[in-house]
Amino acid sequence: MNIYVGNLDYKVNEDDLKNVFEEYGQVSDTVVISDKFSGRSKGFGFVTMGNQAEAQKAIDELNGASYENRTMVVNEARPKKDNY
DNA sequence: CCTGAGCGA
Numbered sequence: 001m002n003i004y005v006g007n008l009d010y011k012v013n014e015d016d017l018k019n020v021f022e023e024y025g026q027v028s029d030t031v032v033i034s035d036k037f038s039g040r041s042k043g044f045g046f047v048t049m050g051n052q053a054e055a056q057k058a059i060d061e062l063n064g065a066s067y068e069n070r071t072m073v074v075n076e077a078r079p080k081k082d083n084y
Numbered sequence: 085c086c087t088g089a090g091c092g093a
């Protein structure tokens with residue numbers, strides 16, 4: 001399940017996200033989007049989890065939670081640019 | 085270094 005994690009602090013990395021989400025279940029992949037021109041983090045990322053139930057629980061627990069003094073937003077991610 | 089757009093080639 002793809003999970004969108006937004007409103008993150010600029011210091012938050014993929015490793016931090018993985019650590020947070022691994023507390024709720026298995027994390028398959030973690031991606032933090034950063035601008036390829038400026039190089040700074042865009043403040044959001046994506047987490048892929050194997051178990052849908054654990055993913056839903058992680059979303060329910062982490063959505064609106066405070067992390068690094070920032071209230072992060074966790075929700076189900078939109079389908080990526082697959083092939084239409 | 086920074087806190088704001090917020091859904092990635």
